Amino acid sequence: MLDFLRSYKGALLVISHDLELLDEAITRVLHLDRPDEDSEGTIVEYRGTYTQYGISREADEARQAKKATQARQRN
Numbered sequence: 472m473l474d475f476l477r478s479y480k481g482a483l484l485v486i487s488h489d490l491e492l493l494d495e496a497i498t499r500v501l502h503l504d505r506p507d508e509d510s511e512g513t514i515v516e517y518r519g520t521y522t523q524y525g526i527s528r529e530a531d532e533a534r535q536a537k538k539a540t541q542a543r544q545r546n
Contacts, residue, residue, distance in 0.1 A: 493521035500524040 476483070476496035487493055500521065505512030515531070517524040 490521055495520075497521060502528060 473492070473495055476485070485493070485497060497520065498518065500517045500519075502515045502517060502524070503512050504515050517527050519527070
């Protein structure tokens with residue numbers, strides 16, 4: 472199965488709790504970022520493995536939190 476996932480040239484939606492499989496098989500993560508359940512949200516693309524996505528997402532969230540704190544301090 473892993474060979475198929477690696478060689479497939481199209482797009483696949485992969486849902487798995489197997490983080491090792493995700494690290495080996497995927498090259499992009501599309502994250503739906505919704506501030507609340509009533510909003511449409513935006514899709515953020517992360518390139519790389521699932522582990523790299525986790526690191527990048529954590530950095531994005533820290534940046535967003537810092538930006539929100541700075542905006543509150545200015546008001």
